Amino acid sequence: MKTLKLLTGRALFALAVLALLLYTIFPFYIAVATSFGAGTGEHVYTPAYFDLRNYLSVFKEQPFFHNILNSALVSFATVAISLLIAVTASYALARVHFRGRTLLLLTVLGVSMFPQVAVLSGMFELIRMLGLYNSLGSLILSYTVFSLPFSVWILTTFMRGIPKDLEEAAIVDGATPWQIITRIFMPVLWPALVTTGLLAFIGAWNEFMFAITFILSNENRTVPVAISMISGDSQYELPWGPVMAASVVVTVPLIALVLIFQRKIVEGLTAGAVKG
Amino acid sequence: MDTSSIGAQGTKTAAKAPALPRLDASAGRAKAEQSGLSRQRIRTAWLFLTPMMIGLAFVAGWPLLRTIYLGFTDATLSNIDSYSFVGFENYLVYDNGHWYGLLADSLWWKSVWNTLYITLFSVSIETVLGVLVALILHAKFPGRGLVRAAILIPWAIPTVVSAKMWGWMLHDQFGVINDLFMTLHIISEPIAWTVNPDTVLGTIVAVDVWKTTPFMALLTLAALQMLPKDCYEAARVDGIHPIRVFFKVTLPLIKPALVVAVVFRLLDALRIFDLVYILTSNSEDTIVMSVYARQALIDFQQIGYGSAASTLLFLMVFGLTLLYIFATRLKLDGSGDH
Structure with a gap:
């Protein structure tokens, strides 16, 4: 009797795990299958062919290769600049005691709750003033600043965790703060940098509202906007094959990153939130 | 993951020691020299903070102030250099026997209602689901690492892509959802999920839940892994039912982490844009505050009116967040400093 109960428990648990896997993976599977012709005729759930016609058509009919380059450029620039600014800022916030520190941290956190649309008209003005309208610079500028709050927040949490002895010894030896950061903290901090950089990268790669507002021409667009603008011959019917092919192309690198750095990402998310 | 969190917790207490006395270790140094050193450190600290503060002030603070200001003007895209101050006219004005302005626009109120509806249902469903998923992942079973990686997939997929993907799956003629539901x-x-006014809001909630449950699950899982094991041992020895243990022991212990995770999700849900914009484009049935404001700003080029709508959205996010923080007595100094 007891073993029976145990067995049903195990079976139910396995069923729950299976349902969970199906729930998370099935939609992406359908996207991949559709990029190979599923959803037409008899093939509802399975690919209809295994050639790359939908993939080729995406790259042929719009500057999709350009769009990918734009997204990569904007994302890497955002990560590099925001990490540089965030590392120095969070060193000051985590390691130096000064008046107004808590207030400053709260302000930084406050910025992360701005709805994007709330700064849209002001930002539009600023970007036109700086002559950045319809250029990737507008996106690098806005993404960098909007990724700063959580970068600073996560890095500050990590830096608090570094033992003091190292730094004290360096101070006694007369090291400058910049030397402390580059020589002593960097080697310990790089896992946190990978985490923060990944989150900033994913944020920049996926952003949509600024990208659709500040960029006008097709060649300068980033991939989320490019995908949103793929249209077919008729106004009412999207070419689903190519749309899904494009979706798969921009998502596969992200999924690869997530699977490789799974642990790091989870660490970053929890450092940013659980300890709050 | 659990060990690193616990490690960081441990040093939290160590970080409480004040900054100055620790230099006393190098005995014999004059006090004057010490305070000089710390003053220099503080100067460097401000120097290090300057780029961040300039960035936040010019690219976040200034645009926000401009948006609030523009909300009180009649600016449009064509008169962007020569607009005039109109007071509260964008918000509410009485003219010729009629009320005009945002607060008199039924579409605005519809967008407010839709936003609140989506936020309320999406955040509560994904919290429950997230905790369930976290409990599953907290158990030990073969392939757990793989499953944990798999649930990150919906989180990593760009919102635009997940909106397109679900738009296709929910297609009234060829979509797999209709096929699946009819087979079962x-x-x-077939139902036109994203068009039918009766189903469309629920559909948006469902897609949003799919995308954001991983976030809740992972944050909850991290909290679960930090719990002390001994009270569970005690409960098991006493033969208390697992469900009772969950509600009496686990839930109260992970509540602080849940509260923070919910804040993050609330902020995100209130400003929802991409999903609604892609899945249902300009449908009035699903209009949310961000879509309404952006439509006024960009599509209708009414900078003043759109800015007023943006300002109201900002005030609402701000107000609801404060309310939530006070209601849950959440400590946001978060820096581990106090």
Whole structure:
């Protein structure tokens, strides 16, 4: 009797795990299958062919290769600049005691709750003033600043965790703060940098509202906007094959990153939130 | 993951020691020299903070102030250099026997209602689901690492892509959802999920839940892994039912982490844009505050009116967040400093 109960428990648990896997993976599977012709005729759930016609058509009919380059450029620039600014800022916030520190941290956190649309008209003005309208610079500028709050927040949490002895010894030896950061903290901090950089990268790669507002021409667009603008011959019917092919192309690198750095990402998310 | 969190917790207490006395270790140094050193450190600290503060002030603070200001003007895209101050006219004005302005626009109120509806249902469903998923992942079973990686997939997929993907799956003629539901006899005929006014809001909630449950699950899982094991041992020895243990022991212990995770999700849900914009474009049935404001700003080029709508959205996010923080007595100094 007891073993029976145990067995049903195990079976139910396995069923729950299976349902969970199906729930998370099935939609992406359908996207991949559709990029190979599923959803037409008899093939509802399975690919209809295994050639790359939908993939080729995406790259042929719009500057999709350009769009990918734009997204990569904007994302890497955002990560590099925001990490540089965030590392120095969070060193000051985590390691130096000064008046107004808590207030400053709260302000930084406050910025992360701005709805994007709330700064849209002001930002539009600023970007036109700086002559950045319809250029990737507008996106690098806005993404960098909007990724700063959580970068600073996560890095500050990590830096608090570094033992003091190292730094004290360096101070006694007369090291400058910049030397402390580059020589002593960097080697310990790089896992946190990978985490923060990944989150900033994913944020920049996926952003949509600024990208659709500040960029006008097709060649300068980033991939989320490019995908949103793929249209077919008729106004009412999207070419689903190519749309899904494009979706798969921009998502596969992200999924690869997530699977490789799974642990790091989870660490970053929890450092940013659980300890709050 | 759990060990690193616990490690960081441990040093939290160590970080409480004040900054100055620790230099006393190098005995014999004059006090004057010490305070000089710390003053220099503080100067460097401000120097290090300057780029961040300039960035936040010019690219976040200034645009926000401009948006609030523009909300009180009649600016449009064509008169962007020569607009005039109109007071509260964008918000509410009485003219010729009629009320005009945002607060008199039924579409605005519809967008407010839709936003609140989506936020409320999406955040509560994904919190429950997230905790369930976290409990599953907290158990030890073969392939756990793989499953944990798999649930990150919906989180990593760009919102635009997940909106397109679900838009296709929910297609009234060729979508797999209709096919699946009809095979399982859940529905008798195809439903146009993203068009039908009765189903469209629920559909948006469902897609949002799919995308954001991983976030909740992972944050909850991290909290679960930090719990002390001994009270569970005690409960098991006493033969208390697992469900009772969950509600009496686990839930109260992970509540602080849940509260923070919910704040993050609330902020995100209130400003929802991409999903609604892609899945249902300009449908009035699903209009949310961000879509309404952006439509006024960009599509209708009414900078003043759109800015007023943006300002109201900002005030609402701000107000609801403060309310939530006070209601849950959440400590946001978060820096581990106090």
